[in-house]
Amino acid sequence: GSLPAIRTCCRTMSVPLFLWGRSVSLILLLFVPGSPQVSVIVDREVNAKLGSDTKLYCRVKTRDIISQVTWQRKLSPNNENFLTYSKGEEPMHLTPFGQRVRFLGNGYLGGSILIPNVTLADQGTYLCIFTTSPGGTKEGKIRLSIWVEPSVEVQLNPVLSGPNPDIIAECVAFASKPAANISWDTYGLPHSSTETSVQHSNGTVSVRSQLWMVPSPGLNGHQATCLVSLPEQMYEKLIHMNITNIQYAPQAVHIKVIQRDPLYIECGADGNPPVTYTWRRVNRSITDDEAQVTGNTLYFSQRNTDNNGLYVCEATNSIGRSSTSVYLYKYSDAVPRGSYGAYIAAIVIQSLMILGxxxxxxxxxxxxxxxxxxxxxxxxxxxxxxxxxxxxxxxxxx
Incomplete structure (x- = not known):
């Protein structure tokens, strides 16, 4: 008899009988369709703020039939299954942590979950696993990082004025995760800074930055800004402050006339802490009948030659003291002020008569x-x- 033949395209090829079975098997394998590709799509890195509600996105791309979705946490030594979902059934929350988690999937291609009010303990690696038929299992890995917003505080401690740099201010970022970056802006004035940090048992870090400047009296009233930030622009905060903690003895003591009639004078000085004022008269006390002393002011209610004399204003604070003086002189009031014209006229007339x-x-x-x-x-x-x-x-x- 004749040998079997296989038609391929437009040619007929004879195949030896002893190869027939093997060749047919080979041909069948070539024509059986392959299993569809399964891919799991996730956000590989997720940064979540402490206390926020955080979604872990997970989705599968496949033509297979999805039989189950499983979520795991990578723990040591074994992974922990905390939630499973099968089509047509309610999600199964397998652990106390799983009880907190909400399943957002739709039973087909979606398998995302929501973790409410995330804590530092929720940080870690999560596995989203799809079981398909006939493809088997396929997983996606998500790294969840929890960041903590720092509590920021600025401290101004008293510092004595002097020629050498000293600590003017401190900016502290308490218990952040990761460690905060701190920088200073002194708006053109020269400065430097030093930083120290403390690692806490829960993984947070406190950072303290000290601002160094020359503590001159003129520095008081200037503005400085502390900038606190976390990496990847997760957090940024500006703290503005007025420098008011440079301490120095009273200087530039001066007296000025506020009102001339009746006389009202005022003493002023520049100093920090705030200055208190004391008035005294050289070689004689200031009586209530002559003048009234109120803080830094001296008020003479009457025009009187008894007020003639040297008056001293002394400015004092806890750092030191300084003073200045003023000499007050007033002509006699023997002639009443209202009769000056008549008095002068009489003198002129008398002089003219004598001359005549x-x-x-x-x-x-x-x-x-x-x-x-x-x-x-x-x-x-x-x-x-x-x-x-x-x-x-x-x-x-x-």
Whole structure:
């Protein structure tokens, strides 16, 4: 008999009888369709804030029939199954942790879960496992990291003014995860900083940064900013502060006139801590009848020459003291202020009258002198010469 033949495309090929069975098996394997590919899609890295509700996304891509979804936590020494789901059934929460978890899957391609109010203990590696038929099992791995927002505090401790750098301020980020980064902005003023950190048993870290500057009195009132941040822009906070802790003795003590009538003067100084003021009078006490002292002010209610004298203002704080003085002088009030014009007018009139009399008698004397000369030449009567002596006496009296 003739040998069997297999038609391939348009050719006929003879196959020896002893190879027939093996060849047919080979051909059958080539034409059996392969198993569809199964892939699990997850977010490989998830960062969640402590206390937030966190979703772990998991989805499968396959044409297989999904029979079960299983969630595990990687623990030592064995992984822990905490939730399973089978199509058509309710999710099974297998552990106390699993009791907290909500299954968000739809029984087909989705297998995501939600972990409410995440804690530091929830951090770890999670496995999302799909069991398919006929493909078997396929898993996706998720790394969950919990970050903790720090509690931020700025501290200003008193520092004495001086020429050398000192700790002006401290910025502390308490119990963050991961460790916080701290930087300073002093708006152009030279500065430096030092950092120390403390690791806590729960995995959080506290970081303390110290701001160093030269503590001059002029630094008071300037602004500085502490910037606290966590990696990957998870958290950022700016703390603005006014530098008010530079301490120095009172300086630039001065006295100024607030009001002239009645007299009201004020003493001022620059110092930190706040300055207190004391007024005193040299060689004499300040009585209530003369002036009223209120804090840094001195008020004279009356215009009186008794107020004439040297007054000293002393500015004091816990660091030191400084003083300045002012000499007050007032003319006599013998003439009432309202009669100054009349008094001056009377003096002027009196002066004019005296001047007029002097001029009158001088001219009169000059005329009599001329007449007397004529009399001597002409031997006038002696009684007229007696009158001339009388007028001389009057002028002498004047």
């Amino acid at each position: 009399m002097v001029v009158y008698f001088i001219k009169r004397k000059q005329r009599e002198g001329m007449y007397r000369c004529r009399c001597i030449e002409g031997q006038n009567p002696p009684e007229e010469r007696d009158e001339s002596r009388h007028l001389d006496a009057v002028l002498s009296a004047v």
